[in-house]
Amino acid sequence: MAIRYGCFFSYAHGRHELMQRFKATLADALRCYLEPYFDNEDELFIDTEQLGGGDDLDRKIARALCESACMVLIYTPKYEAHPYTRREYAAMRLIEAERSTWYTLPSQLIIPVIMTQHPVSLPPQISESTFYVDFSRFTMATADLKSNPDFLPDIDKMVRRIVTHYQYQKKTMPPAHDCNQFVLPAVPPAWRELPDPTFPKK
Numbered sequence: 001m002a003i004r005y006g007c008f009f010s011y012a013h014g015r016h017e018l019m020q021r022f023k024a025t026l027a028d029a030l031r032c033y034l035e036p037y038f039d040n041e042d043e044l045f046i047d048t049e050q051l052g053g054g055d056d057l058d059r060k061i062a063r064a065l066c067e068s069a070c071m072v073l074i075y076t077p078k079y080e081a082h083p084y085t086r087r088e089y090a091a092m093r094l095i096e097a098e099r100s101t102w103y104t105l106p107s108q109l110i111i112p113v114i115m116t117q118h119p120v121s122l123p124p125q126i127s128e129s130t131f132y133v134d135f136s137r138f139t140m141a142t143a144d145l146k147s148n149p150d151f152l153p154d155i156d157k158m159v160r161r162i163v164t165h166y167q168y169q170k171k172t173m174p175p176a177h178d179c180n181q182f183v184l185p186a187v188p189p190a191w192r193e194l195p196d197p198t199f200p201k202k
Helices: 017-037 057-066 077-081 083-099 152-172
Strands: 005-010 042-045 068-075 110-114
Touching (some): 005 017, 017 042, 017 068, 057 083, 068 077, 077 083
Parallel strands (some): 005 042, 068 110
């Protein structure tokens, strides 16, 4: 089964404009700069655009992850608080382990994009990544990312990583590989211990 998407967008859904606008403008920038490199594949898989209400969500998400060259993880503190997004992260790590048997990975398949910093620290899943980009300076006053000189160098690095993996995977994917067989793993534990909720005793 061939690669169908350049990257899978993994993110916590937001109700308000800042989170929605960041996801939309990042997606727009990546689509613009990825398009020249692909044949007939879609540049991105975004669940709100490509899933319908009657879909078997777990099965569709598992297949889309498997059919994506990379995963773009939009990190916010909300991301690590949600079991489903942590599950997508764990699923792509499994896919990464499988693909490392096809070719020598030039980089990790997960590209973290920091939208909002955690008030304490980044979790090791992000901070220990071989590559992540920090877009936490993005605000409602920021111009779109595809023509913003403050963000374009990092967009270019992301595009190069996605395209590199896309090319490797097109050449090395086993002909009999079937993404219909991939299933999401169990929900992984929290990425950090919760703070002690008890108040200090006098």
